[in-house]
Amino acid sequence: MGSPETVIYMDNHATTRLDPRVVEAMLPYFTEIYGNAASTTHVHGWEAKEAVExxxxxxxAAIGATAREIYFTSGATESNNLAIRGVAERAPPASQRVVSVRTEHPSVLDPIERLGQRGWETILLPVVQAPDTxxxxxxxxxxxxxxxxxxxxxxxxxANNEIGAIQPLAExxxxxxxxxxxxxxxxxxAVGKIPVDVNALDVDLMSFTAHKLYGPKGVGALYVRRRSPPIRIEPLLYGGGHERGLRSGTLNVPGIVGFARAVELSVQQMADESVRLRNLRDQLYRGLLAAVPRLTLNGPALDPPAQRLPGNLNLCFHGVDGETLLLNLKDVVALSAGSACSSANPEPSHVLRALGLSDEAARGSIRFGLGRFNTPEEVDRVVQSIAEAVDRLRTMGG
Ligand SMILES: Cc1ncc(COP(=O)(O)O)c(C=O)c1O
Known part of the structure:
Protein backbone atom coordinates (compact mmCIF):
# COMPACT_ATOMS: atom_id res chain seq x y z
CA MET A 1 0.00 0.00 0.00
CA GLY A 2 1.14 3.57 -0.64
CA SER A 3 2.28 5.57 2.35
CA PRO A 4 2.13 9.34 2.89
CA GLU A 5 5.85 9.48 2.03
CA THR A 6 5.46 7.78 -1.35
CA VAL A 7 2.05 8.88 -2.60
CA ILE A 8 2.29 12.07 -4.69
CA TYR A 9 0.19 14.84 -3.18
CA MET A 10 -1.92 16.75 -5.72
CA ASP A 11 -4.86 17.70 -3.52
CA ASN A 12 -3.64 21.17 -2.60
CA HIS A 13 -7.11 22.72 -2.71
CA ALA A 14 -8.10 20.48 0.20
CA THR A 15 -5.09 21.45 2.26
CA THR A 16 -1.36 21.99 1.89
CA ARG A 17 1.73 20.63 3.54
CA LEU A 18 3.31 23.11 5.94
CA ASP A 19 6.29 24.91 4.51
CA PRO A 20 9.30 23.96 6.71
CA ARG A 21 9.98 27.68 7.19
CA VAL A 22 6.50 28.04 8.67
CA VAL A 23 7.12 25.16 11.09
CA GLU A 24 10.39 26.77 12.12
CA ALA A 25 8.66 30.07 12.86
CA MET A 26 5.98 28.33 14.94
CA LEU A 27 8.14 26.04 17.11
CA PRO A 28 9.24 28.56 19.80
CA TYR A 29 5.57 29.39 20.39
CA PHE A 30 4.87 25.85 21.60
CA THR A 31 7.79 25.63 24.00
CA GLU A 32 9.29 28.97 25.00
CA ILE A 33 6.73 31.66 24.30
CA TYR A 34 3.65 29.75 25.39
CA GLY A 35 1.80 32.52 27.23
CA ASN A 36 -1.81 33.50 26.72
CA ALA A 37 -1.92 36.62 24.55
CA ALA A 38 -4.70 37.93 26.80
CA SER A 39 -2.56 37.73 29.97
CA THR A 40 -1.64 41.31 30.79
CA THR A 41 0.30 40.85 34.03
CA HIS A 42 3.47 39.01 32.99
CA VAL A 43 6.14 38.68 30.35
CA HIS A 44 4.75 35.39 29.01
CA GLY A 45 1.51 37.11 28.05
CA TRP A 46 3.24 40.23 26.73
CA GLU A 47 5.50 38.26 24.41
CA ALA A 48 2.60 36.19 23.07
CA LYS A 49 0.59 39.36 22.46
CA GLU A 50 3.53 40.99 20.72
CA ALA A 51 3.83 38.00 18.37
CA VAL A 52 0.09 38.09 17.61
CA GLU A 53 0.16 41.81 16.85
CA ALA A 61 -0.14 44.49 4.93
CA ALA A 62 -0.28 41.50 2.56
CA ILE A 63 -3.91 42.25 1.63
CA GLY A 64 -3.82 46.05 1.78
CA ALA A 65 -5.69 46.22 5.10
CA THR A 66 -4.80 47.82 8.43
CA ALA A 67 -4.07 45.63 11.45
CA ARG A 68 -7.29 46.63 13.24
CA GLU A 69 -9.30 45.26 10.29
CA ILE A 70 -8.01 41.69 10.83
CA TYR A 71 -9.84 39.35 13.22
CA PHE A 72 -8.37 35.91 13.90
CA THR A 73 -10.70 32.91 13.74
CA SER A 74 -10.38 29.10 13.60
CA GLY A 75 -10.46 29.08 9.78
CA ALA A 76 -12.46 30.12 6.76
CA THR A 77 -15.56 28.16 7.79
CA GLU A 78 -15.81 30.28 10.91
CA SER A 79 -14.91 33.48 9.03
CA ASN A 80 -17.66 32.84 6.46
CA ASN A 81 -20.19 32.13 9.21
CA LEU A 82 -19.12 35.20 11.16
CA ALA A 83 -19.38 37.44 8.10
CA ILE A 84 -22.78 36.20 6.91
CA ARG A 85 -24.48 35.63 10.24
CA GLY A 86 -22.78 38.65 11.80
CA VAL A 87 -24.18 40.95 9.11
CA ALA A 88 -27.58 39.22 9.12
CA GLU A 89 -28.05 39.73 12.89
CA ARG A 90 -27.96 43.50 12.35
CA ALA A 91 -30.11 43.69 9.23
CA PRO A 92 -33.45 45.51 9.54
CA PRO A 93 -36.47 43.27 8.76
CA ALA A 94 -37.22 45.23 5.54
CA SER A 95 -33.93 44.24 3.90
CA GLN A 96 -33.60 40.57 4.81
CA ARG A 97 -32.27 39.57 1.42
CA VAL A 98 -28.93 38.00 0.44
CA VAL A 99 -27.46 37.32 -3.01
CA SER A 100 -24.78 34.68 -3.56
CA VAL A 101 -23.79 32.06 -6.17
CA ARG A 102 -24.57 28.35 -6.67
CA THR A 103 -20.89 27.39 -6.77
CA GLU A 104 -19.97 28.75 -3.32
CA HIS A 105 -18.36 26.61 -0.62
CA PRO A 106 -20.78 24.91 1.82
CA SER A 107 -19.54 27.22 4.60
CA VAL A 108 -21.23 30.05 2.69
CA LEU A 109 -24.21 28.13 1.26
CA ASP A 110 -25.25 26.55 4.56
CA PRO A 111 -25.44 29.77 6.62
CA ILE A 112 -27.41 31.32 3.73
CA GLU A 113 -29.78 28.36 3.68
CA ARG A 114 -30.34 28.87 7.41
CA LEU A 115 -31.23 32.51 6.78
CA GLY A 116 -33.73 31.26 4.20
CA GLN A 117 -35.31 29.03 6.84
CA ARG A 118 -35.64 32.12 9.05
CA GLY A 119 -37.59 34.00 6.41
CA TRP A 120 -34.83 35.73 4.45
CA GLU A 121 -35.07 35.94 0.69
CA THR A 122 -32.01 34.10 -0.64
CA ILE A 123 -30.90 34.34 -4.26
CA LEU A 124 -28.23 31.96 -5.61
CA LEU A 125 -27.05 33.17 -9.01
CA PRO A 126 -26.30 30.67 -11.78
CA VAL A 127 -22.89 30.66 -13.50
CA VAL A 128 -21.86 30.51 -17.16
CA GLN A 129 -22.50 26.94 -18.36
CA ALA A 130 -19.98 24.42 -19.73
CA PRO A 131 -18.40 24.20 -22.27
CA ASP A 132 -18.12 28.00 -22.53
CA THR A 133 -14.57 29.35 -22.07
CA ALA A 159 -11.61 31.74 -6.46
CA ASN A 160 -13.43 28.44 -6.61
CA ASN A 161 -12.02 25.41 -4.76
CA GLU A 162 -13.06 22.87 -7.41
CA ILE A 163 -12.71 24.54 -10.81
CA GLY A 164 -10.37 27.42 -9.90
CA ALA A 165 -12.67 30.05 -11.48
CA ILE A 166 -11.62 33.57 -10.46
CA GLN A 167 -14.64 35.87 -10.28
CA PRO A 168 -14.49 39.51 -11.45
CA LEU A 169 -14.77 40.63 -7.86
CA ALA A 170 -13.98 44.33 -8.23
CA GLU A 171 -16.92 44.65 -10.67
CA ALA A 190 -7.03 33.04 -3.63
CA VAL A 191 -4.93 34.59 -0.87
CA GLY A 192 -1.29 33.65 -1.40
CA LYS A 193 -2.00 32.37 -4.95
CA ILE A 194 -3.05 35.53 -6.81
CA PRO A 195 -2.70 39.20 -5.85
CA VAL A 196 -5.46 40.09 -3.37
CA ASP A 197 -5.92 43.69 -2.21
CA VAL A 198 -9.04 44.62 -0.27
CA ASN A 199 -8.88 48.20 -1.57
CA ALA A 200 -8.57 47.23 -5.23
CA LEU A 201 -11.39 44.70 -4.78
CA ASP A 202 -13.31 47.17 -2.59
CA VAL A 203 -14.88 44.43 -0.45
CA ASP A 204 -16.29 45.00 3.03
CA LEU A 205 -15.58 41.54 4.45
CA MET A 206 -13.14 38.87 3.36
CA SER A 207 -12.48 35.34 4.69
CA PHE A 208 -9.27 33.36 4.37
CA THR A 209 -7.36 30.58 6.11
CA ALA A 210 -3.77 29.47 6.77
CA HIS A 211 -3.89 25.81 5.74
CA LYS A 212 -4.44 26.49 2.04
CA LEU A 213 -1.20 28.46 1.79
CA TYR A 214 1.30 26.10 3.44
CA GLY A 215 0.35 27.23 6.96
CA PRO A 216 -1.23 25.34 9.86
CA LYS A 217 -4.82 24.05 10.09
CA GLY A 218 -7.27 25.62 12.53
CA VAL A 219 -6.44 29.29 12.06
CA GLY A 220 -7.96 31.84 9.72
CA ALA A 221 -9.00 35.45 9.54
CA LEU A 222 -11.86 37.72 8.69
CA TYR A 223 -11.11 41.14 7.23
CA VAL A 224 -13.74 43.66 8.34
CA ARG A 225 -13.56 47.11 6.78
CA ARG A 226 -13.07 49.76 9.45
CA ARG A 227 -12.80 52.73 7.09
CA SER A 228 -15.32 54.83 5.22
CA PRO A 229 -17.74 53.53 6.33
CA PRO A 230 -16.81 51.08 9.13
CA ILE A 231 -18.75 47.79 8.98
CA ARG A 232 -20.39 46.59 12.17
CA ILE A 233 -21.25 42.92 12.66
CA GLU A 234 -22.45 40.76 15.55
CA PRO A 235 -20.15 38.13 17.09
CA LEU A 236 -20.95 34.41 16.88
CA LEU A 237 -19.08 33.62 20.10
CA TYR A 238 -19.48 35.47 23.36
CA GLY A 239 -17.03 35.20 26.24
CA GLY A 240 -13.83 36.95 27.20
CA GLY A 241 -14.22 39.64 24.55
CA HIS A 242 -11.05 38.75 22.63
CA GLU A 243 -10.44 40.26 19.20
CA ARG A 244 -12.05 43.55 20.24
CA GLY A 245 -15.24 41.77 21.24
CA LEU A 246 -15.86 40.15 17.85
CA ARG A 247 -14.42 36.72 18.51
CA SER A 248 -14.05 35.48 22.08
CA GLY A 249 -11.68 32.61 22.77
CA THR A 250 -7.99 32.25 23.62
CA LEU A 251 -5.92 32.96 20.54
CA ASN A 252 -3.99 30.17 18.81
CA VAL A 253 -0.63 31.94 19.09
CA PRO A 254 1.59 29.36 17.29
CA GLY A 255 -1.05 29.07 14.57
CA ILE A 256 -1.27 32.82 14.11
CA VAL A 257 2.54 33.14 13.94
CA GLY A 258 2.61 30.33 11.33
CA PHE A 259 -0.26 31.94 9.40
CA ALA A 260 1.68 35.21 9.12
CA ARG A 261 4.89 33.49 8.05
CA ALA A 262 2.95 31.47 5.45
CA VAL A 263 1.29 34.62 4.07
CA GLU A 264 4.61 36.44 3.98
CA LEU A 265 6.32 33.60 2.08
CA SER A 266 3.43 33.16 -0.36
CA VAL A 267 3.37 36.85 -1.20
CA GLN A 268 7.17 36.97 -1.63
CA GLN A 269 7.12 33.94 -3.95
CA MET A 270 3.85 34.58 -5.74
CA ALA A 271 5.19 35.93 -9.03
CA ASP A 272 7.56 32.98 -9.57
CA GLU A 273 5.37 30.36 -7.98
CA SER A 274 2.32 31.16 -10.07
CA VAL A 275 4.33 30.82 -13.29
CA ARG A 276 5.83 27.53 -12.09
CA LEU A 277 2.43 26.14 -11.08
CA ARG A 278 0.83 27.24 -14.33
CA ASN A 279 3.59 25.46 -16.26
CA LEU A 280 3.16 22.28 -14.21
CA ARG A 281 -0.61 22.44 -14.62
CA ASP A 282 -0.28 22.93 -18.38
CA GLN A 283 2.21 20.04 -18.55
CA LEU A 284 -0.34 17.87 -16.75
CA TYR A 285 -3.19 18.92 -19.04
CA ARG A 286 -1.19 18.48 -22.25
CA GLY A 287 0.13 15.10 -21.07
CA LEU A 288 -3.33 13.82 -20.22
CA LEU A 289 -4.87 15.16 -23.45
CA ALA A 290 -2.23 13.28 -25.44
CA ALA A 291 -2.49 10.04 -23.43
CA VAL A 292 -6.19 9.72 -22.57
CA PRO A 293 -9.00 9.79 -25.14
CA ARG A 294 -12.39 11.35 -24.29
CA LEU A 295 -11.56 13.84 -21.60
CA THR A 296 -12.95 17.35 -21.18
CA LEU A 297 -11.93 20.37 -19.13
CA ASN A 298 -14.37 21.49 -16.41
CA GLY A 299 -14.50 25.20 -15.58
CA PRO A 300 -13.08 28.23 -17.36
CA ALA A 301 -10.43 27.97 -20.12
CA LEU A 302 -6.81 27.95 -18.92
CA ASP A 303 -6.27 31.12 -20.94
CA PRO A 304 -6.49 33.98 -20.13
CA PRO A 305 -4.65 33.08 -16.90
CA ALA A 306 -6.54 35.73 -14.90
CA GLN A 307 -9.75 33.65 -14.89
CA ARG A 308 -8.37 30.46 -13.34
CA LEU A 309 -6.07 29.62 -10.39
CA PRO A 310 -2.61 28.66 -11.64
CA GLY A 311 -2.45 25.26 -9.87
CA ASN A 312 -5.99 24.14 -10.68
CA LEU A 313 -7.19 21.57 -13.19
CA ASN A 314 -10.51 19.74 -13.23
CA LEU A 315 -11.16 17.07 -15.84
CA CYS A 316 -13.98 14.75 -16.78
CA PHE A 317 -12.86 11.26 -17.84
CA HIS A 318 -15.96 10.18 -19.74
CA GLY A 319 -17.18 6.66 -19.10
CA VAL A 320 -15.17 6.30 -15.87
CA ASP A 321 -16.31 6.61 -12.26
CA GLY A 322 -14.07 9.14 -10.50
CA GLU A 323 -14.13 7.40 -7.12
CA THR A 324 -13.15 4.09 -8.74
CA LEU A 325 -10.37 5.80 -10.67
CA LEU A 326 -9.01 7.35 -7.47
CA LEU A 327 -9.07 3.98 -5.70
CA ASN A 328 -7.05 2.57 -8.59
CA LEU A 329 -4.57 5.40 -8.20
CA LYS A 330 -4.38 5.39 -4.41
CA ASP A 331 -0.81 4.05 -4.27
CA VAL A 332 0.43 6.69 -6.73
CA VAL A 333 -1.34 9.99 -6.26
CA ALA A 334 -3.71 11.77 -3.84
CA LEU A 335 -6.49 13.60 -5.72
CA SER A 336 -10.17 14.25 -5.19
CA ALA A 337 -13.22 13.30 -7.21
CA GLY A 338 -16.15 15.32 -8.48
CA SER A 339 -18.36 14.26 -5.64
CA ALA A 340 -18.70 15.40 -2.10
CA CYS A 341 -18.28 12.19 -0.13
CA SER A 342 -19.61 13.60 3.11
CA SER A 343 -22.15 10.79 3.29
CA ALA A 344 -22.26 7.07 2.57
CA ASN A 345 -23.96 7.92 -0.70
CA PRO A 346 -21.72 10.45 -2.43
CA GLU A 347 -23.56 13.26 -4.16
CA PRO A 348 -22.18 14.64 -7.43
CA SER A 349 -20.38 17.95 -6.86
CA HIS A 350 -22.79 20.91 -6.66
CA VAL A 351 -20.16 23.03 -8.46
CA LEU A 352 -19.97 20.70 -11.47
CA ARG A 353 -23.77 20.39 -11.48
CA ALA A 354 -23.99 24.20 -11.53
CA LEU A 355 -21.88 24.17 -14.71
CA GLY A 356 -24.59 22.04 -16.30
CA LEU A 357 -22.76 18.70 -16.13
CA SER A 358 -24.85 15.54 -15.85
CA ASP A 359 -24.55 13.49 -12.64
CA GLU A 360 -22.59 10.94 -14.63
CA ALA A 361 -20.10 13.51 -16.00
CA ALA A 362 -19.70 15.03 -12.52
CA ARG A 363 -19.02 11.57 -11.08
CA GLY A 364 -16.39 11.00 -13.78
CA SER A 365 -14.51 14.18 -12.86
CA ILE A 366 -11.27 14.63 -10.95
CA ARG A 367 -9.83 17.75 -9.31
CA PHE A 368 -6.10 18.35 -9.47
CA GLY A 369 -4.52 20.87 -7.12
CA LEU A 370 -0.85 21.44 -7.86
CA GLY A 371 1.22 23.08 -5.17
CA ARG A 372 4.58 24.35 -3.99
CA PHE A 373 6.13 20.90 -3.54
CA ASN A 374 5.10 19.27 -6.83
CA THR A 375 7.71 18.62 -9.53
CA PRO A 376 7.64 18.01 -13.32
CA GLU A 377 8.73 14.38 -12.69
CA GLU A 378 5.70 13.84 -10.47
CA VAL A 379 3.44 15.25 -13.17
CA ASP A 380 4.87 12.75 -15.71
CA ARG A 381 4.32 9.84 -13.32
CA VAL A 382 0.75 10.91 -12.65
CA VAL A 383 -0.03 11.26 -16.37
CA GLN A 384 1.25 7.76 -17.05
CA SER A 385 -0.58 6.18 -14.11
CA ILE A 386 -3.86 7.88 -14.97
CA ALA A 387 -3.61 6.88 -18.64
CA GLU A 388 -3.08 3.22 -17.63
CA ALA A 389 -5.85 3.24 -15.02
CA VAL A 390 -8.43 4.92 -17.30
CA ASP A 391 -7.62 2.49 -20.09
CA ARG A 392 -8.01 -0.47 -17.71
CA LEU A 393 -11.31 0.76 -16.29
CA ARG A 394 -12.77 1.58 -19.70
CA THR A 395 -11.79 -1.86 -21.01
CA MET A 396 -13.39 -3.54 -17.97
CA GLY A 397 -16.49 -1.36 -18.26
CA GLY A 398 -17.03 -1.85 -21.92
C1 LIG B 1 -13.42 28.13 -0.84
C2 LIG B 1 -13.31 27.61 0.55
N1 LIG B 1 -13.96 28.23 1.54
C3 LIG B 1 -13.90 27.81 2.80
C4 LIG B 1 -13.17 26.69 3.15
C5 LIG B 1 -13.12 26.25 4.59
O1 LIG B 1 -11.88 26.58 5.17
P1 LIG B 1 -11.45 26.00 6.60
O2 LIG B 1 -11.01 24.59 6.35
O3 LIG B 1 -10.33 26.89 7.04
O4 LIG B 1 -12.61 26.09 7.50
C6 LIG B 1 -12.47 26.01 2.15
C7 LIG B 1 -11.68 24.79 2.46
O5 LIG B 1 -12.15 23.71 2.53
C8 LIG B 1 -12.54 26.47 0.81
O6 LIG B 1 -11.91 25.86 -0.18
Missing amino acids: AARETIA RAGLVELDQLAAALRAKTTLVSVML IARIGHEAGALVHTDATQ
Missing part, protein backbone atom coordinates in the same frame (compact mmCIF):
# COMPACT_ATOMS: atom_id res chain seq x y z
CA ALA A 54 3.23 41.46 14.61
CA ALA A 55 1.42 38.66 12.74
CA ARG A 56 -1.69 40.81 12.41
CA GLU A 57 0.42 43.61 10.87
CA THR A 58 2.06 41.19 8.40
CA ILE A 59 -1.23 39.66 7.30
CA ALA A 60 -2.97 43.03 7.03
CA ARG A 134 -15.97 31.40 -19.17
CA ALA A 135 -17.76 28.44 -17.52
CA GLY A 136 -18.14 28.98 -13.79
CA LEU A 137 -18.05 32.78 -13.88
CA VAL A 138 -20.91 34.98 -12.70
CA GLU A 139 -22.71 37.10 -15.31
CA LEU A 140 -22.61 40.69 -14.07
CA ASP A 141 -25.95 41.65 -15.64
CA GLN A 142 -27.61 38.80 -13.73
CA LEU A 143 -26.07 40.10 -10.52
CA ALA A 144 -27.30 43.63 -11.27
CA ALA A 145 -30.79 42.28 -12.01
CA ALA A 146 -30.82 40.32 -8.74
CA LEU A 147 -29.95 43.51 -6.85
CA ARG A 148 -32.95 45.53 -7.99
CA ALA A 149 -34.68 44.71 -4.68
CA LYS A 150 -33.15 46.04 -1.43
CA THR A 151 -30.39 43.63 -0.40
CA THR A 152 -28.28 43.49 2.75
CA LEU A 153 -25.43 41.29 1.58
CA VAL A 154 -23.73 40.03 -1.57
CA SER A 155 -21.36 37.09 -0.98
CA VAL A 156 -19.26 35.84 -3.91
CA MET A 157 -16.09 33.78 -3.61
CA LEU A 158 -12.93 35.12 -5.22
CA ILE A 172 -19.11 42.50 -8.43
CA ALA A 173 -18.30 44.77 -5.46
CA ARG A 174 -19.03 47.90 -7.48
CA ILE A 175 -22.45 46.56 -8.52
CA GLY A 176 -23.16 45.41 -4.96
CA HIS A 177 -22.26 48.78 -3.47
CA GLU A 178 -24.25 50.71 -6.09
CA ALA A 179 -27.25 48.70 -4.92
CA GLY A 180 -26.50 49.59 -1.28
CA ALA A 181 -25.44 46.08 -0.23
CA LEU A 182 -22.42 45.00 1.80
CA VAL A 183 -19.99 42.78 -0.12
CA HIS A 184 -18.32 39.70 1.37
CA THR A 185 -15.86 37.44 -0.42
CA ASP A 186 -14.55 34.01 0.50
CA ALA A 187 -10.95 34.43 -0.66
CA THR A 188 -9.75 31.15 0.88
CA GLN A 189 -8.35 29.71 -2.35
